[in-house]
Amino acid sequence: MNYVLSIVTLAGINMIAVLGLSIFTGFTGLFSFGHAALVGIGAYASAILTYYYFVPFPIALVAGMAASALVSLVIGIPTLRARLRSDYFAIAILGFGEALRVILENLEITNGARGLPGIEPFTTLPIVAGCLAVSVWVASNFLRSRYGAACIAVREDPVAAEMAGINLFRTRLLSLVVSAAFCGLSGGLLAHFLSFIQPVMFTLVQSTALLAAVIAGGMGSITGPLIASFIFIAMPEALRVAQMWRLVAYGLVLVLIMLFRPQGLMGYQELTTFFRRSRNDRPAA
């Protein structure tokens, strides 16, 4: 595949995971340093299905989403119960991310630390574009619904949210499961794009990169994190700089955003809102 197209495809795949994390962190206000592990679950689950069992690709993708969602439930149910504390979950998913790497490195079916080569390259740019479009549509439906309103209320003020009839635990858990499903999809697409996956691809470094895109893009925005994610993937590639300088460039972008737009690229806004504003119908104050 053409080099530019492959970068765009990779960015699109990453955007789906960032979209998922943005629901959990940007809209529900909960932090996670382990969402890359949920991408990893989707990647391994779907790759194992097509590699060993010749399951059709679309079914494998859905199975990867389900696997991620299920794993997130297992982590979330015991840790999201505390009414006014969310740090239990943050610590648990961080630990899970590291544990997962060790497990994947020691299983036979995953081919250990050497990774799983020769996965069928089913993922194409049109497939990624389609998945991304549907994901954005579904995510914005979710956020406009009663469930999304509950997530945002929990982020804004958990006590007031309870007084609005919202069950904190159920809302946080649902947000986690939905975000995990997106990450699972991203993982499935990634595995069948690269044809090769390895446990080190889904650790704290990648989790931090996902979180950085959400924060830099703007908490509580869909479009902001998607733009940030695209920039983070495309820019270092476009600059074609050496590996070490990529990290520097990445850090520089983050610092610049935090300096000039501490609320993130889009703040709590959507790209569409900016267009509407510029057409001069600001709400009367």
Next chain:
Amino acid sequence: MTGPLLEVKDLTKTFGGIRAVDGLSFAVAPGAITGIIGPNGAGKTTVFNLVTGVYRPDAGSIDFEGRSLLGIRPDQIVGAGIARTFQNIRLFNRRTCLENVLTPLLQKAPYSVPAALLRTPGVRRMDRELREKSRFLLAEMGLEKLADVQASALPYGLQRKLEIARALAMEPRLLLLDEPAAGMNPEESRALSALIEEIRERFNQTILLIEHHMDVVMRVCSHIVVMNFGALLAEGPPEKVRTDEKVLQAYLGKEYRNA
């Protein structure tokens, strides 16, 4: 003959060494506006936090419509028919006025997660109807023009009104208002008194009101509970409470005696 809507008995809550609420008992009659007054730190807000399940009481009972509220979650208590506002305003700050009111309304919309993800026609219709209803509630509070303004951008007094609108969206049978006139000048607090009375009549609403503005309390309440150091100091109709010797000493002070 109906029993009290809310009945609190021997309620006690301590924080460290402080007895914030200390063996308090009182009842709220249906359809009435009951006031809770008392000096700062008397434990009034803590009573609201105990009734709504934000804190668990150390001892005592809380019964709403004859059923105990102990041991159930705040969102379940609210679902049972109690809504409140906060002394230190707690709005969904980065959402619009409309969304603040819409959020509790949406929680009763009976659609599933899959339907929400696909935004089915049924979901669209329900959301549209609830938006209309939110606009109606905003209009009741005189906030209809501010529907699309972010809640945090409102001046203080309007934020308090928005909190009342959000609480009414819960369609409660008991409404708890924690110092709704705080920070208002005499004219504004008079207007608020009228509004509270109107809410009682229009929505046939039972109200429990914490308030420092004595003109508001004496005007709208038919029954007043006076708290001091977490305990009941006196209770009764306004005429009786305002002349009670203990109340005058502990709280209302000399100016009020001569007023």
